[in-house]
Amino acid sequence: MQIQYIFELAGTAFFAISGALAANQKSQPDWFGVTFIGFITAIGGGSIRDMLLGSYPLVWIGDVRFLYAIFAGVLLASLFYNQLQKLRKTLFIFDTFGIALFTIIGTEKALLLGVNPLIAAIMGMFSAIMGGVIRDVLTNETPVLFHKEIYATACLAGAFCYLLLHYFDCDRTVSFLLSGLAILLIRIIAVKFNVSLPKFRKEGTD
Amino acid sequence: MQIQYIFELAGTAFFAISGALAANQKSQPDWFGVTFIGFITAIGGGSIRDMLLGSYPLVWIGDVRFLYAIFAGVLLASLFYNQLQKLRKTLFIFDTFGIALFTIIGTEKALLLGVNPLIAAIMGMFSAIMGGVIRDVLTNETPVLFHKEIYATACLAGAFCYLLLHYFDCDRTVSFLLSGLAILLIRIIAVKFNVSLPKFRKEGTD
Amino acid sequence: MQIQYIFELAGTAFFAISGALAANQKSQPDWFGVTFIGFITAIGGGSIRDMLLGSYPLVWIGDVRFLYAIFAGVLLASLFYNQLQKLRKTLFIFDTFGIALFTIIGTEKALLLGVNPLIAAIMGMFSAIMGGVIRDVLTNETPVLFHKEIYATACLAGAFCYLLLHYFDCDRTVSFLLSGLAILLIRIIAVKFNVSLPKFRKEGTD
Numbered sequence: 001m002q003i004q005y006i007f008e009l010a011g012t013a014f015f016a017i018s019g020a021l022a023a024n025q026k027s028q029p030d031w032f033g034v035t036f037i038g039f040i041t042a043i044g045g046g047s048i049r050d051m052l053l054g055s056y057p058l059v060w061i062g063d064v065r066f067l068y069a070i071f072a073g074v075l076l077a078s079l080f081y082n083q084l085q086k087l088r089k090t091l092f093i094f095d096t097f098g099i100a101l102f103t104i105i106g107t108e109k110a111l112l113l114g115v116n117p118l119i120a121a122i123m124g125m126f127s128a129i130m131g132g133v134i135r136d137v138l139t140n141e142t143p144v145l146f147h148k149e150i151y152a153t154a155c156l157a158g159a160f161c162y163l164l165l166h167y168f169d170c171d172r173t174v175s176f177l178l179s180g181l182a183i184l185l186i187r188i189i190a191v192k193f194n195v196s197l198p199k200f201r202k203e204g205t206d
Numbered sequence: 207m208q209i210q211y212i213f214e215l216a217g218t219a220f221f222a223i224s225g226a227l228a229a230n231q232k233s234q235p236d237w238f239g240v241t242f243i244g245f246i247t248a249i250g251g252g253s254i255r256d257m258l259l260g261s262y263p264l265v266w267i268g269d270v271r272f273l274y275a276i277f278a279g280v281l282l283a284s285l286f287y288n289q290l291q292k293l294r295k296t297l298f299i300f301d302t303f304g305i306a307l308f309t310i311i312g313t314e315k316a317l318l319l320g321v322n323p324l325i326a327a328i329m330g331m332f333s334a335i336m337g338g339v340i341r342d343v344l345t346n347e348t349p350v351l352f353h354k355e356i357y358a359t360a361c362l363a364g365a366f367c368y369l370l371l372h373y374f375d376c377d378r379t380v381s382f383l384l385s386g387l388a389i390l391l392i393r394i395i396a397v398k399f400n401v402s403l404p405k406f407r408k409e410g411t412d
Numbered sequence: 413m414q415i416q417y418i419f420e421l422a423g424t425a426f427f428a429i430s431g432a433l434a435a436n437q438k439s440q441p442d443w444f445g446v447t448f449i450g451f452i453t454a455i456g457g458g459s460i461r462d463m464l465l466g467s468y469p470l471v472w473i474g475d476v477r478f479l480y481a482i483f484a485g486v487l488l489a490s491l492f493y494n495q496l497q498k499l500r501k502t503l504f505i506f507d508t509f510g511i512a513l514f515t516i517i518g519t520e521k522a523l524l525l526g527v528n529p530l531i532a533a534i535m536g537m538f539s540a541i542m543g544g545v546i547r548d549v550l551t552n553e554t555p556v557l558f559h560k561e562i563y564a565t566a567c568l569a570g571a572f573c574y575l576l577l578h579y580f581d582c583d584r585t586v587s588f589l590l591s592g593l594a595i596l597l598i599r600i601i602a603v604k605f606n607v608s609l610p611k612f613r614k615e616g617t618d
Contacts, residue, residue: 020612030609032565033558047464052253054262056466057527064528081613115263116270133344138545140554142346146239153238197236200226201287258459260468321469322476339550348552352445359444403442406432407493 004105009069011101012060015042016073018095019135021084037135038074042066044131049106049123053113092191093184096154100183102128103155104176107162117167121159128155150190153197158183210311215275217307218266221248222279224301225341227290243341244280248272250337255312255329259319298397299390302360306389308334309361310382313368323373327365334361356396359403364389416517421481423513424472427454428485430507431547433496449547450486454478456543461518461535465525504603505596508566512595514540515567516588519574529579533571540567562602565609570595 019041023034043060050058060066077084106127110120129145129152136143145152162179170178189195225247229240249266256264266272283290312333316326335351335358342349351358368385376384395401431453435446455472462470472478489496518539522532541557541564548555557564574591582590601607 023612028611028613029558031612032568032609034612036557036564051257051463052264052267054260054264054466058464058466061464061527061531064530067530067534078612115267118270118273119267122273137343137549138555139558140346140552143344145242146235146345152242156238197238199234200229200237200240200284201234257463258470258473260466260470321473324476324479325473328479343549346552349550351448352441352551358448362444403444405440406435406443406446406490407440 007101008059008105009065011098012042012066013069013073013076014094014098015102015131016070017077017084018098019131020074020077021081022135023139034077035071035074037139038077039067039070040138041131041135042070042073044134045102045127045129046106046131048130048134049110049127052126053110053115053123055109055113093188096184096187097180099128099151099155099187100158100180103158103183104162104180107159108176111163111166117163121156121163124159124162125152125155128152150186150195150197154183154186154190157186213307214265214311215271217304218248218272219275219279219282220300220304221308221337222276223283223290224304225337226280226283227287228341229345240283241277241280243345244283245273245276246344247337247341248276248279250340251308251333251335252312252337254336254340255316255333258332259316259321259329261315261319299394302390302393303386305334305357305361305393306364306386309364309389310368310386313365314382317369317372323369327362327369330365330368331358331361334358356392356401356403360389360392360396363392419513420471420517421477423510424454424478425481425485425488426506426510427514427543428482429489429496430510431543432486432489433493434547435551446489447483447486449551450489451479451482452550453543453547454482454485456546457514457539457541458518458543460542460546461522461539464538465522465527465535467521467525505600508596508599509592511540511563511567511599512570512592515570515595516574516592519571520588523575523578529575533568533575536571536574537564537567540564562598562607562609566595566598566602569598 016038019038020034022041023029023037029037043058043066046060047058050056103124105124107120107124109127110123111117115123133143133145158179161182162175165175165178222244226240226244228247229235229243235243249264249272252266253264256262309330311330313326313330315333316329317323321329339349339351364385367388368381371381371384428450431450432446434453435441435449441449455470455478458472459470462468515536517536519532519536521539522535523529527535545555545557570591573594574587577587577590
């Protein structure tokens, strides 16, 4: 539990870094704007999940350390801006690590609250992607989940993997690691080989 | 009650179809994107209503059959894509049927939760239109309710009709049918005769 | 308390006026659209705050007079449209007055609900700015808080001022007035002298 808590704080800081870096590329907002976007990216997914589930208090409202993690993330993004931008390819793996972590934590939390496993998987995915979706909506961009690379689908797949292992009473830590690994692998393969889901409908087909 | 439940599931499936068809026209998202948009369109309005009212669990979180209805809707939209696109004019009537249904269900639910009738009417309207609003925000379009044809206003009028009948202790089924019919008629007349509400202020008027 | 309640209603009406005027400039929506935007601008911030805190019922759902205040605001915006547009510069001070009021009310409410002071300050700021943010998202504009003038930051500063005075057991009315005044002054100075926060990162810097 202690380790999961530290991971959760680290994941929050990482989401804030990734939000701050994304924020700065286009519209060059000021310090407040960047911190706000980092904040939304980091807490948006978990907040949507908990508000949908009616699970109060929200994690970051009940525990102020998540705010400190976000401020630390934005500060790091400022101090090491150039290095981090150069590391984008490496960062993508960290980003995926954060997404994997949040998906499994979210799925587990929803399960503990007693919802249907299918709903729990959706809640896990929401925890991971909704922060980025709100960020994109606020900055007037098309949300990341409509881009072609497999992204939210990887989260869903990992959540189902966790549910399956959970169903067979697999050890919690093992389930956690295996299903997180599944998300990492799917995402890395998708980006590396430029895999995308089939289109719903081709334009001009009859 | 049993009949209302079946209608509610059918209405959810229909909203998912309409969301999936709308999603596909512009940005050609993949299967995940289309399902996501169908899902948001179907559950968005009811979720906003319940989160505003603090009524937990949300309908689709407490009853997984609403998810199945959404998946069925998206699948139908894919299988009969061309036929459905050709049927757009007929579909408009189904769409209006769904909006009417959700408005009255939402108004009734809010009333049962003890809010002021005026608030209940707004909640009814939100149930019907907010799914489409969130869909439009996510896909970067101007929300449907700012377009000229009478749309949300028809929902509000139907909700007030329901409140009036409810106030005079009219039979529930009769109130339900009459106020739903009111929404259908207002909307059909508005589209057929291209009726719109007056502008708030004409450009260039002094 | 009585005076605060009247101020809160007046602030709500004022936000509705400012929303209705903003709504009308670009897309010329109809009466429904303008009322909807005025409504969202007025209740958005407080609703977000209360939904994040899980504090039910939302203010405007538990007390229908807030709706009446909004309708009155939209009506006033229509009746005195030209005069109000000419008064824009003066209006800016009223707008800032509304923001100051909502910030302090929001901060105080969050504190009473027992959250960490830092979270309470964020909730105060959210009360003031989130209505405008939702309005901007719905009308497809870049949210006001990413524009250059100091805006949300002034709210945060005022909230911290209130927290400080509260911490030193200062009289509630005095704390209220002083911290509201702080927001007003910061905002007026920022607009008058075109002060903005430093950019997070200059373009092209290495």
